[in-house]
Amino acid sequence: MQTVLRGPSSEIIISPDTPIVMIGERINPTGRKVFSAELQAGDLSRIPRDAQAQANAGATVLDVNVGVASVDEVALLPQAVRLVQDTVDLPVCIDSANPAALEAGLKAVRGRALVNSVNGETAKLKAVLPIVAEYDAAVIALCMDDNGIPATPEARLKVAENILNEAAKLGIKPEDVLLDPLVLAVSADPTAGLVTTTTARLIRQTFGCNMTAGASNGSHGMPEREVLNTVFLALLAQAGVNAPICNPLKNGLAIRAIDLMMGHDEWGMGYIQAYRALPKE
Amino acid sequence: MQTVLRGPSSEIIISPDTPIVMIGERINPTGRKVFSAELQAGDLSRIPRDAQAQANAGATVLDVNVGVASVDEVALLPQAVRLVQDTVDLPVCIDSANPAALEAGLKAVRGRALVNSVNGETAKLKAVLPIVAEYDAAVIALCMDDNGIPATPEARLKVAENILNEAAKLGIKPEDVLLDPLVLAVSADPTAGLVTTTTARLIRQTFGCNMTAGASNGSHGMPEREVLNTVFLALLAQAGVNAPICNPLKNGLAIRAIDLMMGHDEWGMGYIQAYRALPKE
Numbered sequence: 001m002q003t004v005l006r007g008p009s010s011e012i013i014i015s016p017d018t019p020i021v022m023i024g025e026r027i028n029p030t031g032r033k034v035f036s037a038e039l040q041a042g043d044l045s046r047i048p049r050d051a052q053a054q055a056n057a058g059a060t061v062l063d064v065n066v067g068v069a070s071v072d073e074v075a076l077l078p079q080a081v082r083l084v085q086d087t088v089d090l091p092v093c094i095d096s097a098n099p100a101a102l103e104a105g106l107k108a109v110r111g112r113a114l115v116n117s118v119n120g121e122t123a124k125l126k127a128v129l130p131i132v133a134e135y136d137a138a139v140i141a142l143c144m145d146d147n148g149i150p151a152t153p154e155a156r157l158k159v160a161e162n163i164l165n166e167a168a169k170l171g172i173k174p175e176d177v178l179l180d181p182l183v184l185a186v187s188a189d190p191t192a193g194l195v196t197t198t199t200a201r202l203i204r205q206t207f208g209c210n211m212t213a214g215a216s217n218g219s220h221g222m223p224e225r226e227v228l229n230t231v232f233l234a235l236l237a238q239a240g241v242n243a244p245i246c247n248p249l250k251n252g253l254a255i256r257a258i259d260l261m262m263g264h265d266e267w268g269m270g271y272i273q274a275y276r277a278l279p280k281e
Numbered sequence: 282m283q284t285v286l287r288g289p290s291s292e293i294i295i296s297p298d299t300p301i302v303m304i305g306e307r308i309n310p311t312g313r314k315v316f317s318a319e320l321q322a323g324d325l326s327r328i329p330r331d332a333q334a335q336a337n338a339g340a341t342v343l344d345v346n347v348g349v350a351s352v353d354e355v356a357l358l359p360q361a362v363r364l365v366q367d368t369v370d371l372p373v374c375i376d377s378a379n380p381a382a383l384e385a386g387l388k389a390v391r392g393r394a395l396v397n398s399v400n401g402e403t404a405k406l407k408a409v410l411p412i413v414a415e416y417d418a419a420v421i422a423l424c425m426d427d428n429g430i431p432a433t434p435e436a437r438l439k440v441a442e443n444i445l446n447e448a449a450k451l452g453i454k455p456e457d458v459l460l461d462p463l464v465l466a467v468s469a470d471p472t473a474g475l476v477t478t479t480t481a482r483l484i485r486q487t488f489g490c491n492m493t494a495g496a497s498n499g500s501h502g503m504p505e506r507e508v509l510n511t512v513f514l515a516l517l518a519q520a521g522v523n524a525p526i527c528n529p530l531k532n533g534l535a536i537r538a539i540d541l542m543m544g545h546d547e548w549g550m551g552y553i554q555a556y557r558a559l560p561k562e
């Protein structure tokens with residue numbers, strides 16, 4: 001099953017048999033005070049720098065989120081999208097909780113975008129899926145619904161099935177739904193990692209879908225988070241999560257290491273290239 | 282399926298549902314010039330230090346190998362085993378290519394040891410399995426035979442089956458055979474990692490056996506080997522390799538991170554403890 005995304009003149013394919021696609025998460029004000037203040041002041045100058053740095057570190061899809069208090073996302077998101085695609089020839093992942101901003105962002109996109117995100121909530125399905133269908137985008141779908149985040153893999157799978165069914169009604173194919181099995185913090189629940197990988201395996205077996213996940217959520221509240229993130233990215237990849245949202249500047253080498261050890265890096269050149277791209281101390 | 286090993290007064294259980302058991306690999310002169318020279322001079326003083334350091338870093342089985350040119354292993358191995366078990370209350374893994382040395386080592390063991398190793402070669406099966414049976418030890422079995430290391434997972438599985446059959450004839454149970462799917466370097470063959478994890482998955486599905494592997498072999502010839510070793514340990518663990526031979530001083534935190542993300546660290550305390558045991562800079 002192939003998810004095809006496009007930049008202005010590039011094509012990125014997400015599939016089980018090809019190297020992992022990193023969705024760069026950096027263009028997002030959440031937890032970034034300086035970037036938040038810049039966006040509030042209408043200063044977008046950090047966006048091209050973050051886009052280029054993530055592309056250099058191996059990201060091939062870039063998430064774009066400008067959601068911060070008092071900012072008009074409907075006006076700002078298209079500007080940010082244009083800036084990113086003026087800088088790097090990559091597909092974008094339009095990220096907003098506001099459907100009007102998603103639509104404004106999609107209008108500015110060159111190529112074929114990913115939308116971040118829908119989930120199984122009735123209102124969300126109704127608001128987001130028609131936009132995805134209208135603009136022929138792909139969409140990230142979180143395995144949660146009106147009852148919250150299900151505790152068991154089986155219940156998350158049920159939510160995934162419901163979203164796929166609702167998407168199908170609008171002509172959105174399973175290959176254009178990037179399911180997210182959802183990652184909770186192991187510091188709050190030590191079975192959280194196992195629940196996520198089990199959900200991912202069930203999704204892959206049942207629907208064959210490509211998947212994303214925010215792996216770093218798993219390590220919140222723990223020391224030496226990079227070690228946890230690295231091993232979790234490997235466990236997730238083996239369970240079928242082949243397009244994680246992550247920080248390529250921190251996880252880029254680990255992702256290429258996973259490709260290599262999974263037999264998805266034919267001459268080891270992806271890994272060697274990531275090694276050479278590391279900032280030298 | 283449980284593999285039960287014992288130290289002088291301790292018991293270590295290897296099973297799919299419990300935390301990964303690290304077999305500490307440091308007490309081995311291979312690639313260690315100073316230690317080799319010490320052994321050749323009859324100086325065993327490094328052994329208790331290495332035993333203690335590995336135990337502190339979370340190893341719960343210690344490999345003991347004193348095989349170096351001009352050393353009489355039959356005389357030295359039992360001394361080394363006694364020194365290790367005088368220092369730490371842990372099971373040992375008697376490691377030698379010389380069956381007479383294996384037997385001498387087993388005579389010195391307190392508890393229940395692991396023997397490193399047998400493989401599918403006719404001569405090896407004949408020389409090693411009777412000793413394993415006689416001393417009621419468990420044994421590491423490498424998936425290679427008179428034809429060398431098979432290229433495919435299916436052929437390695439066949440070798441595993443043959444070893445298990447030969448072991449059964451002497452009353453050695455499958456739970457006392459720790460199969461090694463064999464790790465070759467991805468620098469020589471980029472599919473090497475995939476072949477190993479696929480073999481491991483087949484072994485677990487077919488025989489249910491516990492498994493070991495020398496994960497670090499996979500990264501030979503590559504830069505930033507620790508990243509490759511960390512992700513490979515995770516991929517191997519998810520494929521069923523639950524007793525890797527490794528350097529706990531380098532891999533200890535990663536191993537506990539894998540346990541935590543796999544749901545085998547009930548309160549995250551194994552990971553936190555490994556974090557606290559890290560040498561502070």
